[in-house]
Amino acid sequence: MARLLVTGGAGFIGSNFVHHVLDHTDHDVVVLDKLTYAGNLASLDGLPADRFRFVQGDIADPTVVDELVGGVDAVVHYAAESHNDNSLHDPRPFLDTNIIGTYTLLEAVRRHEKRFHHISTDEVYGDLELDDPARFTEHTPYNPSSPYSSTKAGSDLLVRAWVRSFGVQATISNCSNNYGPYQHVEKFIPRQITNVIRGIRPKLYGAGENVRDWIHADDHSSAVLTILDRGVIGETYLIGADGEKNNKDVVELILTLMGQPADAYDHVTDRAGHDLRYAIDSTKLRTDLGWAPQYSDFEAGLAATIDWYRNNEAWWAPTKDGVEAFYASKGQ
Ligand SMILES: NC(=O)c1ccc[n+]([C@@H]2O[C@H](COP(=O)([O-])OP(=O)(O)OC[C@H]3O[C@@H](n4cnc5c(N)ncnc54)[C@H](O)[C@@H]3O)[C@@H](O)[C@H]2O)c1
Helix, strand or coil: CCEEEEECCCCHHHHHHHHHHHHHCCCEEEEEECCCCCCCHHHHCCCCCCCEEEEECCCCCHHHHHHHHHCCCEEEECCCCCCHHHHHHCCHHHHHHHHHHHHHHHHHHHHHCCEEEEEEEHHHHCCECCCCCCCECCCCCCCCCCHHHHHHHHHHHHHHHHHHHHCCCEEEEEECEEECCCCCCCCHHHHHHHHHHHCCCCEEECCCCCEEEEEEHHHHHHHHHHHHHHCCCCCEEEECCCCEEEHHHHHHHHHHHCCCCCCCCEEECCCCCCCCECCECCHHHHHHHCCCCCCCCHHHHHHHHHHHHHHCHHHHHHHHHHHHHHHHHCCC
């Protein structure tokens, strides 16, 4: 049994991880989350009070971070500003949280000699051509495109330096695009699903040829637990489930699964600098640590996610109108 500090545990992937840990292990969890617009306490409803505690605070605040890190065995660091579109409009919070916040956590785990796992993204590698057969590996050079991905890349490099210079006991994982319950409706898949539920036509950036490599958030969680358990200190592991799909196919599949004509969507102006294709080779994680995803069928995982949004309108309804008004103001 271990005590885990999970930063960003009220966000999409962090909250999925907290549920996964409490369901599948005997670890206790403390969540540290600032509750930005992306955090939602309702994502943590119903968790056992004797094994779970929530603290509202900023990962860039050294006082709260030091106190919490001192009381746990390991830190799993999900907290981030995570939305590419927002990073194009206002990059500053991305620097504060993704860079200074990660630095603050690294200094605390260094002081208290605690295990640290850093959650990152495949977007640090930039993008691949649509017709390129290559996939990202742990050896792909960093080449981030946006303020979001460049600050995540910077945070990864800080972790590597703290391992090398100060002997911090850290691992890093870079994961592909997640889908599943508790994802904010500003993001591609939940936005389209909730549009269909509301009778709004889904919106597709550009021609929709951009390819994303989808993984169910629960598979991301099991991979992170595997790395915490058996990962080699100082190593990076790529997490992916061979889920490459272009955005047009995903929108059409959502419409079909929701009983609508597959072409009942609109094209909107593409995002500036929109990465073309991401694809993950997760051989190292599978071979060295024996991990495998449970959701190998994207269509089944997507159908389950649609059911979740249908059954949990109270969770997403309060944010939906504001998100659509924001996108409308950008012509998207
Ligand atoms: N969403 C994806 O597909 C994806 C893929 C790969 C990696 N990641 C990484 O996974 C992590 C989580 O992503 P997500 O999609 O769940 O993000 P999210 O935006 O849904 O959640 C982020 C959480 O962090 C909290 N937070 C933000 N700034 C904070 C601060 N300064 N102090 C404390 N808490 C703060 C927010 O309140 C929110 O609860 C991020 O590090 C992201 O880079 C995401």
